[in-house]
Amino acid sequence: MLDVNVRATLADVAALAGVHPSTVSRALNHPQLVAPATRDRVQAAAAELSFTPNPLAQGLLRGRTGAVAMLVPDIANPYFAALAQAAQAAASARGLVLIIAETRHDEVEEARVLDLLRARVDGVICCSPVLDRPPTGAPPVVHVNRRTAGVPAVTIDQRAVVGLAREHLEGLAHDRIAWLLGPEGYWSTGERRAALDATTALRPHDVVLVDVDPDFDGGFGMVDRVLDTGATAVVAFNDLMALGVLAGLAAAGRRVPEDISVVGSDDVRAAAMSWPPLTTVTGRLDDVGRSAVALVGALLDGDRPSDVSLEPALVARRSTAPPGRST
Amino acid sequence: MLDVNVRATLADVAALAGVHPSTVSRALNHPQLVAPATRDRVQAAAAELSFTPNPLAQGLLRGRTGAVAMLVPDIANPYFAALAQAAQAAASARGLVLIIAETRHDEVEEARVLDLLRARVDGVICCSPVLDRPPTGAPPVVHVNRRTAGVPAVTIDQRAVVGLAREHLEGLAHDRIAWLLGPEGYWSTGERRAALDATTALRPHDVVLVDVDPDFDGGFGMVDRVLDTGATAVVAFNDLMALGVLAGLAAAGRRVPEDISVVGSDDVRAAAMSWPPLTTVTGRLDDVGRSAVALVGALLDGDRPSDVSLEPALVARRSTAPPGRST
DNA sequence: CTGTTAGCGCATTCAC
DNA sequence: GTGAATGCGCTAACAG
Numbered sequence: 001m002l003d004v005n006v007r008a009t010l011a012d013v014a015a016l017a018g019v020h021p022s023t024v025s026r027a028l029n030h031p032q033l034v035a036p037a038t039r040d041r042v043q044a045a046a047a048e049l050s051f052t053p054n055p056l057a058q059g060l061l062r063g064r065t066g067a068v069a070m071l072v073p074d075i076a077n078p079y080f081a082a083l084a085q086a087a088q089a090a091a092s093a094r095g096l097v098l099i100i101a102e103t104r105h106d107e108v109e110e111a112r113v114l115d116l117l118r119a120r121v122d123g124v125i126c127c128s129p130v131l132d133r134p135p136t137g138a139p140p141v142v143h144v145n146r147r148t149a150g151v152p153a154v155t156i157d158q159r160a161v162v163g164l165a166r167e168h169l170e171g172l173a174h175d176r177i178a179w180l181l182g183p184e185g186y187w188s189t190g191e192r193r194a195a196l197d198a199t200t201a202l203r204p205h206d207v208v209l210v211d212v213d214p215d216f217d218g219g220f221g222m223v224d225r226v227l228d229t230g231a232t233a234v235v236a237f238n239d240l241m242a243l244g245v246l247a248g249l250a251a252a253g254r255r256v257p258e259d260i261s262v263v264g265s266d267d268v269r270a271a272a273m274s275w276p277p278l279t280t281v282t283g284r285l286d287d288v289g290r291s292a293v294a295l296v297g298a299l300l301d302g303d304r305p306s307d308v309s310l311e312p313a314l315v316a317r318r319s320t321a322p323p324g325r326s327t
Numbered sequence: 328m329l330d331v332n333v334r335a336t337l338a339d340v341a342a343l344a345g346v347h348p349s350t351v352s353r354a355l356n357h358p359q360l361v362a363p364a365t366r367d368r369v370q371a372a373a374a375e376l377s378f379t380p381n382p383l384a385q386g387l388l389r390g391r392t393g394a395v396a397m398l399v400p401d402i403a404n405p406y407f408a409a410l411a412q413a414a415q416a417a418a419s420a421r422g423l424v425l426i427i428a429e430t431r432h433d434e435v436e437e438a439r440v441l442d443l444l445r446a447r448v449d450g451v452i453c454c455s456p457v458l459d460r461p462p463t464g465a466p467p468v469v470h471v472n473r474r475t476a477g478v479p480a481v482t483i484d485q486r487a488v489v490g491l492a493r494e495h496l497e498g499l500a501h502d503r504i505a506w507l508l509g510p511e512g513y514w515s516t517g518e519r520r521a522a523l524d525a526t527t528a529l530r531p532h533d534v535v536l537v538d539v540d541p542d543f544d545g546g547f548g549m550v551d552r553v554l555d556t557g558a559t560a561v562v563a564f565n566d567l568m569a570l571g572v573l574a575g576l577a578a579a580g581r582r583v584p585e586d587i588s589v590v591g592s593d594d595v596r597a598a599a600m601s602w603p604p605l606t607t608v609t610g611r612l613d614d615v616g617r618s619a620v621a622l623v624g625a626l627l628d629g630d631r632p633s634d635v636s637l638e639p640a641l642v643a644r645r646s647t648a649p650p651g652r653s654t
Numbered sequence: 655c656t657g658t659t660a661g662c663g664c665a666t667t668c669a670c
Numbered sequence: 671g672t673g674a675a676t677g678c679g680c681t682a683a684c685a686g
Contacts, residue, residue: 007446009679020657025681035655055446056392057679060383060662067426067447075415076596081408088402088429092440097447099394100427102415113419119334119382120394120424216600243600250602269403270597273543273570275577336663347673352665362671384663387678 008049017045028053067097068296069121071113073105073128077215078268079238079283080127083144086289087125094297096122103128123296130185140299144292146187147307152299154291154308158191161281164314165235165263166199168279172322174261176205178231180222180241182214189237212237219244223252232260232323239264239271239280246274246319257321267315276318284310335376344372355380394424395623396448398440400432400455404542405595406565406610407454410471413616414452421624423449430455450623457512467626471619473514474634479626481618481635485518488608491641492562492590493526495606499649501588503532505558507549507568509541516564539564546571550579559587559650566591566598566607573601573646584648594642603645611637 014021019038027034027042034042045051059065070087072080084100091098099121103110110128117124118139127144143153162179169177179196182189189210196208207229212218219241226234226245236242242264249256256262256276264271266283291308298305341348346365354361354369361369372378386392397414399407411427418425426448430437437455444451445466454471470480489506496504506523509516516537523535534556539545546568553561553572563569569591576583583589583603591598593610618635625632 010681011679021679022658022681023656026656029681033655038656052442052446053681054387054679056383056387057662058681060381060387060664060678061680061682063662065383074412075402076405076408076412078403078405078408078597081403081405084427085401085403085429088427092428092443095443097426097428097443099424100411100415101424102412115379116419116422117424119379240600247600247602247604270405270600273567273574273597274601275574277574337665338663348663349665349674350672353672356665360671365671380665381663384678385665387662387680388664388666390678 007054008051009054010051012049013042013045013051016048017042064122064300065120066095067099067121068123068125068293069099069101069117070125070292071101071103071110071127073103075100075102077240078270079240079266079285082268082285083127083289083292086286087293088289090290090293094293096293096297098293105130122300125292125296129187130183140296142292142295142299144288152295152305152307154288154295154310156188156283156288156310156312158188159195161265161312162192162195162235164281164312165265166203168314168316168320169233169235169261169263172233172261172320174233174323175203176207176229176231176233177203178226178229178234179206179208180212180219180226180234180236180245181208181210182212182237182241184211186214192237207231212241214238215240216244216247219246220248220251223248226260227252227254233263233320234260235263235265237265239266239268239278242278242280242319243270243274246276246278256319261320261323263320271315272317274319279315279317279320281312281314284312334381335378336381337378339376340369340372340378343375344369391449391627392447393422394426394448395450395452395620396426396428396444397452397619398428398430398437398454400430402427402429404567405597406567406593406612409595409612410454410616410619413613414620415616417617417620421620423620423624425620432457449627452619452623456514457510467623469619469622469626471615479622479632479634481615481622481637483515483610483615483637483639485515486522488592488639489519489522489562491608491639492592493530495641495643495647496560496562496588496590499560499588499647501560501650502530503534503556503558503560504530505553505556505561506533506535507539507546507553507561507563507572508535508537509539509564509568511538513541519564534558539568541565542567543571543574546573547575547578550575553587554579554581560590560647561587562590562592564592566593566595566605569605569607569646570597570601573603573605583646588647588650590647598642599644601646606642606644606647608639608641611639 010021010024014024024042027039088098101113123140143151145155147153214237245262264278264280267280271278271280295305337348337351341351351369354366415425428440450467452469470478472482474480541564572589591605591607594607598605598607622632
């Protein structure tokens with residue numbers, strides 16, 4: 001009587017095939033080292049019992065777990081969810097299991113989670129936009145959208161993000177752009193501010209609003225101040241913030257893009273789910289996720305991979321148009 | 328010289344404390360079985376080396392992994408992301424690690440994923456809205472929003488969802504409601520249809536549109552047909568679909584809620600991020616996630632837990648209003 | 655080519 | 671109260 005609920009072990013297969021357990025192991029892992037006849041018998045037996053090696057035992061032996069952790073501040077944030085999705089796919093393709101853990105934007109919680117996971121994973125993908133020090137005592141770490149000395153990272157070229165938004169809006173003949181920047185501690189905020197500072201003399205009418213919460217409410221709440229500046233276009237720090245701006249504008253009775261244009265960033269799914277759909281700069285979330293997994297993979301293989309910087313692109317949808325089309 | 332990158336083992340601690348490895352194990356797991364003096368020495372040594380038991384070794388020994396998997400069709404779908412978030416928190420609180428895996432709405436992929444995970448997790452939370460047969464040969468499974476004989480499940484009372492939406496709209500004096508139902512195979516679709524059928528005689532003016540894709544595009548694409556029905560209110564299968572309806576209505580130049588009211592379902596975060604913010608029926612995602620983990624927990628403890636059915640509630644926001652306020 | 659042995663790190667028997 | 675031995679399931683090295 002064959003009990004499907006109890007996993008078959010090497011010994012079970014060996015017994016069924018009439019060989020020694022180690023022969024089973026070989027037949028399965030190094031088929032060329034074993035006589036065709038026995039190999040077939042073993043494989044048949046393995047199939048018969050639907051044998052799968054116990055990854056725990058394998059891991060114990062190899063000192064590897066076959067799992068990689070991804071640390072995100074908030075998995076319900078579509079940005080991180082998309083990142084996780086991409087990473088998960090890439091990890092699966094490599095036979096790795098991705099463990100997603102939330103840090104809730106909290107350093108203490110992050111340490112706790114890391115500690116819980118430390119021994120269970122071979123590597124960590126850290127997506128904290130703030131974290132400065134690489135987690136110590138942890139397995140190999142790679143950073144996402146955050147560059148820190150000594151830690152391999154995959155980032156989006158934030159200066160190019162600024163440049164793309166600017167070009168798009170200038171091409172539409174906007175001459176007064178309100179730039180909404182994210183929280184001070186964020187790496188990407190710093191990068192964008194630098195890019196903005198570099199060209200500030202060229203566009204004296206622009207206005208920069210700093211330290212806006214990078215979410216819907218942050219954008220919603222900034223609408224009055226944006227309107228006060230008289231800007232004809234807004235560039236938000238990310239799509240969520242842009243969506244908030246869109247809603248705030250609607251609540252204030254302004255039309256987009258007739259009265260004012262709005263540009264987001266990241267090209268999260270929700271960006272295409274507003275009305276009007278959001279013009280945005282892609283965060284290339286798929287590529288970022290994939291690259292991050294590739295980096296840990298390299299780390300695990302003992303390489304010292306170099307950083308990856310991805311070039312963004314602009315997706316023009318319907319939230320931008322030339323200014324002054326207002327009735 | 329103390330190498331932080333190499334994990335300390337029981338033997339290391341034993342050497343440092345001058346005792347036998349098994350004593351260390353005891354001192355850590357059953358402190359009362361060991362003399363206070365040695366216990367303290369061992370604990371000091373363990374702390375010194377920041378020793379953490381290797382979960383793989385423990386798992387191998389106990390036949391448990393300490394991990395639970397959550398199978399979702401699409402982690403970038405805010406509904407499942409929220410569910411995962413809740414489950415993750417609940418699992419952490421129990422010292423379990425949650426592994427999130429995507430099935431991409433694909434049975435084959437699901438089988439593959441399950442096979443990869445089978446040996447790595449103690450239990451599985453399956454969130455497929457369609458899946459009928461419980462995955463065989465897998466660890467204990469619980470279902471979310473899907474009731475199948477023999478599989479413990481946590482569900483939202485879908486009839487109540489229909490009832491709440493109806494009451495709300497009737498209270499506003501709508502007499503022609505367009506009900507948008509989800510895909511045929513979904514458990515929740517079936518439940519809602521049954522609820523609708525049960526009262527169809529009472530509301531002859533209502534109209535039911537079936538088999539709508541449960542996403543933004545699905546809702547967007549149904550707007551024309553909804554408008555054709557002359558309904559003054561729409562109840563969408565979920566929030567994403569409702570958001571699509573909202574956008575489609577805006578694109579068609581209709582105002583919400585002046586011209587037509589819209590109700591969503593699930594109360595995903597994005598539901599509060601539209602303009603107008605969406606009136607919706609809560610999916611109690613936190614509670615569902617938490618309950619699902621509680622169920623697997625019970626299963627792991629050898630219990631045969633009973634199903635959990637959660638009562639929804641209506642969140643009135645600004646996408647609903649009395650009909651006929653049109654200019 | 656295949657069987658034997660050893661050991662990954664740990665917790666649970668036993669003895670003492 | 672503590673040390674010694676055993677085995678979880680597996681694979682790598684060594685014999686034969």
